[in-house]
Amino acid sequence: MIQKRPILEPQALKKLADLCAKGEHCSGEMIEKMRKWGLSEDAQTRILEKLTSLKYVDDERYTQFFVHDKIRYNRWGRRKIEQALWLKKVDSNIASSVLDAVEDAEYLEVLRPLMASKYRTIKAESDYERSMKLIKFAMGRGFTMDLIRRCIDEGVVDSDGDVDFIEE
Incomplete structure (x- = not known):
């Protein structure tokens, strides 16, 4: 069996700095990587403090980008984003403040077309x-019940079975 050499603190710092230079990462991801590399808790703390002071790691900046991307590209709702941030060990205060800054209109902008396309495929x-199938689908995407209900109430069914959601 091939034995891996343990990674040293300066090497870990360089690897993590290179990784952070390529894209946004949160402190939870950095700690997980260092733990897998077998670094001591003291070394992890020192490296994370260094990365934070050099602005390689910034959980608030990471959270803002993460939330924006998950809403726009993955079409997730608040609950699913909260859960994903919790799994990444982002501080709940940071996550809450960033998520509170997102307006309901942004979620509705994503939810309306999502529900309209799902409506066409539901057999009921x-x-x-x-309605129950639409609610289950939207809740699985992490949207809150009040947004789902508002979206369903705004939906207008055409005579050909298509759903048009009223734009605000």
Whole structure:
């Protein structure tokens, strides 16, 4: 079996700085990498403080980009984003402040077309069943019940079965 050489503190700092220069990463990801490399807790703390002081790691900046990307590209709602940030060990105060800054209109901008496209594919025997399936789908994407309900209430069904959601 091939034995890996343990990584030294200066090497770890350089590797992590290079990684952070390529893209945004949170402190939780950095700690996880250092733990996998077998660095001591003291070394992890020193390296993380150095990366933070040099502005390579900034959890608030990371969270802002993460939230923006997950809303725009993955079309996630607040709950799913909160859970993903928790899994990445981002401080809940930072996550809450960034998520509170996002307006409901931004979520609705994503939710309306998402629900309209899902509506067309749902097979249901009643409007109630269709609504429940839409709610389940949207909640799985992490949207809050009040936004889902608002979106369903705004939906207008055309005679050909298409749903148009009213733009604000």
